[in-house]
Amino acid sequence: MNLNYPLPRANAQTNAYWDGCAQGELRYQRCGQCGQVQCIPRSLCDRCQSSDLPWSASRREGTVLTFTTVYRAPLPAFKEMLPYVIAIVDLDEGFRVMANALSCVPPDALAIGARVRIGFKEVHGMALPVLESILEGAK
Structure with a gap:
């Protein structure tokens, strides 16, 4: 992955969130x-x-609100990832998260209303939320 990949910066308010991601939560x-x-x-x-x-x-389970496939990189750091899918997921607990889909989630299997699971991907030492899988029997 490109070393110029823009990563979020943890601060006093977000440390607990990013620490959780690092622990798979x-x-x-x-x-x-x-x-x-x-x-x-x-x-x-x-x-x-x-x-x-x-x-x-x-x-970490929820429903896809919307998604898109990105074919044109918004920054040079994302060029090697093309094409990639970004989804907004309504989590069952009542909040939303935006996450890239891992390559194990086929874009043609993704649909609005699909039940999905959020996982994590390590990028330059930071665990980022990603769309990990489509839940069985759900749409």
């Missing part, structure tokens, strides 16, 4: 006051502004 926050679920780490609840935001581990 897709973590999210659920407000202890109002129950609001948020995947983008924040110091306050998006709904009620509470700071009671414990982390939970997702089952």
Whole structure:
């Protein structure tokens, strides 16, 4: 993989999320006051502004909201990956994640509404969420 691949940078608010990815967990926050679920780490609840935001581990299963196949690289670092599939997945716990599909997920088998599982791929020392598999018997 290209060494110029743009990776996210962990910070004080996102460390727990990225540490979870490194351990094979897709973590999210659920407000202890109002129950609001948020995947983008924040110091306050998006709904009620509470700071009671414990982390939970997702089952990593969800439904494809939309997807696209990329044929033209937005940056030179992505050129060697072409073509690749990006999907937005509604996770069962109530948050969304955007992830590239691994090569073991055939693009012609992917569909809006398909049940999928999120996994992780190590890229230059960082575990990134990816579309790992289509769940059996689901569409």
